Amino acid sequence: MDLGIRGKRAVVCAGSKGLGRGCAEALAEAGVEIVLNARGAEALTVTANEIEARTGVTVIPVAADITTAAGRAAVLEAAGEVDILVNNAGGPPPGLWSDWGREDFIAALDANMLAPIAMMQALLPGMMARGWGRVVNITSAAVKAPIPQLGLSNAARAGLTGFVAGTARQVASSGVVINNLLPGIHATDRMTALDGPVAAAEGISLAAAAERRMATIPARRYGAPADFGATCAFLCSQYAGFIVGQNILVDGGAANQTL
Ligand code: NAP
Numbered sequence: 453m454d455l456g457i458r459g460k461r462a463v464v465c466a467g468s469k470g471l472g473r474g475c476a477e478a479l480a481e482a483g484v485e486i487v488l489n490a491r492g493a494e495a496l497t498v499t500a501n502e503i504e505a506r507t508g509v510t511v512i513p514v515a516a517d518i519t520t521a522a523g524r525a526a527v528l529e530a531a532g533e534v535d536i537l538v539n540n541a542g543g544p545p546p547g548l549w550s551d552w553g554r555e556d557f558i559a560a561l562d563a564n565m566l567a568p569i570a571m572m573q574a575l576l577p578g579m580m581a582r583g584w585g586r587v588v589n590i591t592s593a594a595v596k597a598p599i600p601q602l603g604l605s606n607a608a609r610a611g612l613t614g615f616v617a618g619t620a621r622q623v624a625s626s627g628v629v630i631n632n633l634l635p636g637i638h639a640t641d642r643m644t645a646l647d648g649p650v651a652a653a654e655g656i657s658l659a660a661a662a663e664r665r666m667a668t669i670p671a672r673r674y675g676a677p678a679d680f681g682a683t684c685a686f687l688c689s690q691y692a693g694f695i696v697g698q699n700i701l702v703d704g705g706a707a708n709q710t711l
Contacts, residue, residue, distance in 0.1 A: 456690030457586075458483030462536035463527060465489045465518045465571065468496040470640035471590055472540040474677025478685035479536065480507040487512045487531040489523075519563045524570055533582070534575050536688045539568035540590040543642055544604035546649075552604060564591075564608035569615055572630070576623055585628035586688040589616060593636040595699060597707040613699060620697030629696050631687050636703020637665060638675035671704030 461484065464476040468490035476486050480503045488503070490496040493515035500513040514530045516523035518541055544560040568589050579585025591609045592599075598606045613632060620630040637643060644658070651661035666672055683702050686692060701707055 455482040455685055455688070457536070457685075457688060459485070460535040460688075461485045461487070461531070461533065462538060462688070463487045463489070463531045463534050463571070463575070464538040464540070465527070465567075466540035466542065466590075467538070468492065468499045470642060471635055471638060471677055471680050472538065473499055474679075474681030475538045475540075475588070475590070475684040476511070476681070477503055477507075477678070478681030479538075479688060480504075480509045480511065482685050482689070483507075483509060484536060484688070485510045485512075487514060487527065487534070489514045489516055489518055489527050491515060491517050491523075518571075519559075519567045521570075524567065524574070528571075528574050533578055535579065535582075535585055537571055537575050537585075537587045538590065538684060538688075539571055539587065541567055543592070544602065544608065546601040546646065547603065548601070549603050556604060557607065560604035560608040561611065564605065565611040565615070568612055572619065576619075576628060579628045580623055580626035583627040585623075585626075586692070587628070587630040588684050588687050589630070589632045590684075591632045591634050591699070593634045593701055593703045593707055595632070595634055596701060596709065617697055624696045627693070629687075629693055631692075631695055631697065632699045633680070633684055633687065634699055634701045634703070635680055636675060636701065636706040637669060638677060638680060640677060643674065669704040669706045673704065675702060675704060 466472045467476045467488045496513045500511040504511045514527045516526040541563040594606045595609050647661045651658045
């Protein structure tokens with residue numbers, strides 16, 4: 453399917469692996485030039501080269517920490533005029549509600565609320581002036597159905613969701629649409645990192661822990677980054693211009709809710 457965005461330019465934050473990479477790959481397959489960010493230069497360069505070789509689009513790697521002002525400045529300088537922004541960063545660590553102090557909350561807010569807001573504040577004016585833009589924020593299924601041990605994530609992403617709800621409705625008349633994409637469980641390093649301690653605590657293998665978790669998902673599998681990326685690319689397409697300020701679950705039916 454031609455998504456109608458060939459030749460556009462996207463910034464994909466935190467995209468050397470996992471869901472961000474899935475989004476970058478799907479956008480590149482649609483003919484979008486990519487400015488690809490992650491902290492680790494080695495994996496980032498490998499990913500950028502692989503995507504470029506497979507799709508033929510230009511992929512510019514920018515190794516930087518997107519949660520810092522300096523990191524964002526480096527990405528924005530390399531990017532120039534941007535049509536599509538995919539906001540993403542690593543997720544906060546798990547724990548108990550009583551574990552976290554102010555510094556832990558500030559770190560989570562920096563990564564999962566304030567960094568995406570800063571990227572939108574930097575790039576929305578250009579998109580609005582040119583009359584076209586797409587923003588997809590990678591948040592979490594935790595926004596709709598809280599994950600108890602991920603209280604830092606639940607909190608920070610709720611803040612971003614509130615900001616997007618109002619902002620999306622302020623910029624839509626300029627041809628710019630902002631939506632949030634809410635991953636359920638996908639097979640990425642992040643998920644292995646979360647399954648690992650469960651397996652260790654219960655004395656079961658990683659595979660057994662994963663199997664048990666899959667049984668809780670109606671689709672009976674983990675999502676693939678490609679599943680997630682395809683949805684992201686559609687939200688960035690010419691066909692998604694009337695989808696404004698939504699929170700879209702990609703979770704294999706795991707959140708048990710009617711609406
Ligand atoms: P992942 O597989 O661990 O990949 C994370 C990617 O982000 C890597 O490319 C990593 O590269 C980059 N990154 C991390 N911190 C960064 C930073 N500060 N600046 C720039 N790049 C950074 O994670 P994932 O599973 O794709 O998850 C992506 C997001 O979705 C996370 O916020 C996660 O909490 C959320 N999420 C994931 C799932 C899931 O099932 N996978 C479910 C719900 C929510 P470097 O380490 O080299 O920087």
